[in-house]
Amino acid sequence: MPQPDRNAVHVNGPLTNISVAYMQDQSAYVSTKAFPVIPVQKQSDLYFTYNKNDFFRDQAQRRAPGTESAGGGYNVDATASYSCRVEAFHKDVDPQVRANSDNPLNADQDAVRFVTQVLMIRQEVQWANDFFRTGIWGTSTTPAKLWSDYSASDPITDVETAITTILTNTGKKANKMILGYPVFIKLKHHPDIIDRIKYTAGMGDPAQATPQTLAKLFGIGEILVCEAVYATNNEGETAAMNFVQGKHALVCYAPASPSLMEPSAGYTFQWTGISRGLGTATAIYSIPMDFLGVGTLRQEGEIAYAQKLVSADCGYFLESVVS
Numbered sequence: 001m002p003q004p005d006r007n008a009v010h011v012n013g014p015l016t017n018i019s020v021a022y023m024q025d026q027s028a029y030v031s032t033k034a035f036p037v038i039p040v041q042k043q044s045d046l047y048f049t050y051n052k053n054d055f056f057r058d059q060a061q062r063r064a065p066g067t068e069s070a071g072g073g074y075n076v077d078a079t080a081s082y083s084c085r086v087e088a089f090h091k092d093v094d095p096q097v098r099a100n101s102d103n104p105l106n107a108d109q110d111a112v113r114f115v116t117q118v119l120m121i122r123q124e125v126q127w128a129n130d131f132f133r134t135g136i137w138g139t140s141t142t143p144a145k146l147w148s149d150y151s152a153s154d155p156i157t158d159v160e161t162a163i164t165t166i167l168t169n170t171g172k173k174a175n176k177m178i179l180g181y182p183v184f185i186k187l188k189h190h191p192d193i194i195d196r197i198k199y200t201a202g203m204g205d206p207a208q209a210t211p212q213t214l215a216k217l218f219g220i221g222e223i224l225v226c227e228a229v230y231a232t233n234n235e236g237e238t239a240a241m242n243f244v245q246g247k248h249a250l251v252c253y254a255p256a257s258p259s260l261m262e263p264s265a266g267y268t269f270q271w272t273g274i275s276r277g278l279g280t281a282t283a284i285y286s287i288p289m290d291f292l293g294v295g296t297l298r299q300e301g302e303i304a305y306a307q308k309l310v311s312a313d314c315g316y317f318l319e320s321v322v323s
Contacts, residue, residue: 095295
């Protein structure tokens with residue numbers, strides 16, 4: 001007896017509770033965590049810098065009765081400047097695409113998320129190109145033994161050397177360490193590190209070299225693991241995916257929040273004027289583009305920022321630390 005088969009009773013359609021888009025979590029991006037954010041009202045301006053050496057000389061002298069005290073001063077320079085450049089990107093949404101999008105697709109919301117990720121990748125790549133490299137910081141070096149050489153390398157001593165160097169040159173103890181993801185993976189399996197943390201796990205739990213346990217081991221406030229990835233190919237070419245920050249590490253000092261007379265490896269100046277009165281440094285606009293077709297909306301995003309190296313001596317860069 002004929003019976004209806006599966007194709008007769010069900011027509012394949014999109015699921016309404018799932019779609020697949022490759023959106024990275026914001027925690028993957030580290031540039032504004034490495035360089036604290038300063039909201040600014042002007043797109044460009046000057047800021048004051050003090051002469052470091054003036055604050056560290058041993059100048060006080062014993063004072064005899066009836067005599068003046070020893071005196072001195074410090075130099076202030078107002079020539080340091082920032083200039084926030086505007087980065088922008090858009091995605092046009094055709095009204096026919098919007099009208100014919102199946103649930104759960106939402107053409108406008110998807111476009112906003114797409115634009116936002118492109119802008120975040122832009123800022124992260126630019127920070128890596130400008131600051132996560134050799135020749136920028138007070139010290140740039142490659143360990144004599146790469147940290148991927150488990151039998152001979154000593155990453156704990158290498159990091160302690162970086163911390164000591166920054167402290168010697170600035171009077172500030174490094175409080176941040178930025179690791180490329182491949183570096184973190186090698187470190188978490190390094191026998192020296194496993195040996196140091198093996199007694200910290202609970203009964204029956206394996207010792208885990210997390211960013212938090214590594215921070216405690218190295219004696220540093222925070223470890224930021226760079227998980228951001230991006231495609232290095234042009235549109236239409238074969239996909240070539242890579243980590244933004246690569247196989248490097250940066251030990252640095254940067255305050256939890258910017259303040260007066262406080263040095264930092266760097267700061268992120270974010271111009272709040274980009275949002276047309278909203279006071280934010282990122283703006284997304286829905287712009288009617290009727291000349292492209294009645295009902296076409298352009299989802300456009302803008303960010304305006306300047307990431308500035310403030311004190312080279314507050315950073316110690318370790319280049320290509322793993323193979």
